[in-house]
Amino acid sequence: GAVVSQHPSRVICKSGTSVKIECRSLDFQATTMFWYRQFPKQSLMLMATSNEGSKATYEQGVEKDKFLINHASLTLSTLTVTSAHPEDSSFYICSARAVVGTYEQYFGPGTRLTVT
Amino acid sequence: GESVGLHLPTLSVQEGDNSIINCAYSNSASDYFIWYKQESGKGPQFIIDIRSNMDKRQGQRVTVLLNKTVKHLSLQIAATQPGDSAVYFCAEGGGATNKLIFGTGTLLAVQP
Numbered sequence: 236g237a238v239v240s241q242h243p244s245r246v247i248c249k250s251g252t253s254v255k256i257e258c259r260s261l262d263f264q265a266t267t268m269f270w271y272r273q274f275p276k277q278s279l280m281l282m283a284t285s286n287e288g289s290k291a292t293y294e295q296g297v298e299k300d301k302f303l304i305n306h307a308s309l310t311l312s313t314l315t316v317t318s319a320h321p322e323d324s325s326f327y328i329c330s331a332r333a334v335v336g337t338y339e340q341y342f343g344p345g346t347r348l349t350v351t
Numbered sequence: 352g353e354s355v356g357l358h359l360p361t362l363s364v365q366e367g368d369n370s371i372i373n374c375a376y377s378n379s380a381s382d383y384f385i386w387y388k389q390e391s392g393k394g395p396q397f398i399i400d401i402r403s404n405m406d407k408r409q410g411q412r413v414t415v416l417l418n419k420t421v422k423h424l425s426l427q428i429a430a431t432q433p434g435d436s437a438v439y440f441c442a443e444g445g446g447a448t449n450k451l452i453f454g455t456g457t458l459l460a461v462q463p
Contacts, residue, residue: 239394269450276359278440279395279453328394338383338444338451342394 238262239331241343248350253317256346258329264309265331269340270302273326285312319350359438361458370428370461374441374454379422381445381452386415386426389438389456398426398439428459436461 238261248254258268267286271279283304285291291304303315312331316323326347330340364370376384382403387395401408401415401424408415414427424441438458442451 241394267449278456281450281452284450326392330394332449336449338385338449339397339400340451342387342396344394345392347392 237333237341239265239329239341239343241327241329241346243346244344245347246349248319248348250320250350251318253315254319254348255313255315256327256329256348258312258314258331258343260310260331260333260341263331263333263341265312265333266309266335267332268306268312269330269332270304270312270314271328271330273328273345275326279328282314316348319348321350324348324350359456359458361460363460363462364431366431366433366461366463368431370426370431370435370459372426372428372439372457372459374424374426374457376422376424376441376443376454377452378443378445379419381443383444384415384417384424385442385444385451386413386424387440387442387453388435389440391437395440431459431461433461433463435459 240259242257270282273279282297283291283293285304285306287306293299306312328345330342332340385400386398389395399410399415412429416425438456440456441454444451
């Protein structure tokens with residue numbers, strides 16, 4: 236149980252284009268989903284917290300107009316990287332939380348984004 | 352962002368030995384701590400957690416120790432196996448948002 240999927244697992248896009256990454260909770264309803272970014276040999280950095288039906292809360296330094304997050308249902312959140320640049324190349328990981336007020340998060344397998 | 356590490360410390364152990372991975376956390380108000388294992392190209396995998404009202408918790412082959420006085424967390428892996436080779440992250444949680452803040456990470460390399 237508690238499986239989170241991400242799609243695509245890898246994506247290559249040209250500089251200036253936009254790319255959408257999906258995060259799905261497969262066997263539970265996620266009231267909250269989180270998006271992280273991870274550069275090589277570095278830790279996970281929280282980008283934003285997404286609650287179903289409301290606007291995402293972005294961490295300091297994360298551009299909300301560049302990283303669009305939509306959490307339209309209890310099982311799906313999407314992250315759209317707009318006008319991607321090579322410096323946006325990274326490993327993007329989502330997680331989902333089933334129970335409000337708990338810390339437990341279930342992580343997806345990650346999406347490797349390469350911007351050329 | 353918070354807690355972004357620039358370098359990954361490495362712990363190299365022989366197969367069969369015990370491993371101890373350490374983590375210094377930042378927020379004295381944190382009340383929940385988790386250890387994750389991350390293999391290359393994959394998402395983090397839950398290993399074990401501990402709440403701040405405990406100082407030790409054991410799982411299968413793993414033990415987490417919490418020292419709140421010095422804000423230190425450790426993960427002990429017994430009889431380390433090649434499959435344990437991965438990056439290990441501690442994470443701390445606390446506050447109204449229940450966000451997790453990840454530590455720098457340690458690369459565990461198990462030598463056969």
